[in-house]
Amino acid sequence: MQCHDATIATASGSDAAHQAERLTALAREARLVELGLSGDSDVGHALAGRLETALEGAMDADSAQDLKRACASIEAVLGELFGRGMQLSARMTLMDIDGVLGTSRMPVLTAILSGPRV
Numbered sequence: 001m002q003c004h005d006a007t008i009a010t011a012s013g014s015d016a017a018h019q020a021e022r023l024t025a026l027a028r029e030a031r032l033v034e035l036g037l038s039g040d041s042d043v044g045h046a047l048a049g050r051l052e053t054a055l056e057g058a059m060d061a062d063s064a065q066d067l068k069r070a071c072a073s074i075e076a077v078l079g080e081l082f083g084r085g086m087q088l089s090a091r092m093t094l095m096d097i098d099g100v101l102g103t104s105r106m107p108v109l110t111a112i113l114s115g116p117r118v
Helices: 016-029 042-060 064-083
Strands: 002-010 032-037 087-099 102-114
Touching (some): 016 042, 016 064, 016 087, 016 102, 032 042, 042 064, 042 102
Parallel strands (some): 032 102
Antiparallel strands (some): 087 102
């Protein structure tokens, strides 16, 4: 796996709207989303699920309206994460996939949620 230079690290106090735009742009490039959670709480799992759904919405957006909705969903989740003192780190990697036609590279967005009240 090779790391792409697009890495985001966000924490409470970050601008959720700006970070949502950056995550939306990364999700548009990705072919797959991997989401991790540091901690084991119902709230953390719920927020991780909502973030994953929002990121997939950005990946699948077919119109400017769909993309705007996905970005707003990402921003809402980030606002809640930051409000709980949580952090998010995200990075784009290129994963080598062996297939029938040989090896190909797939861009993967990996995001990890962590924080004191996960």
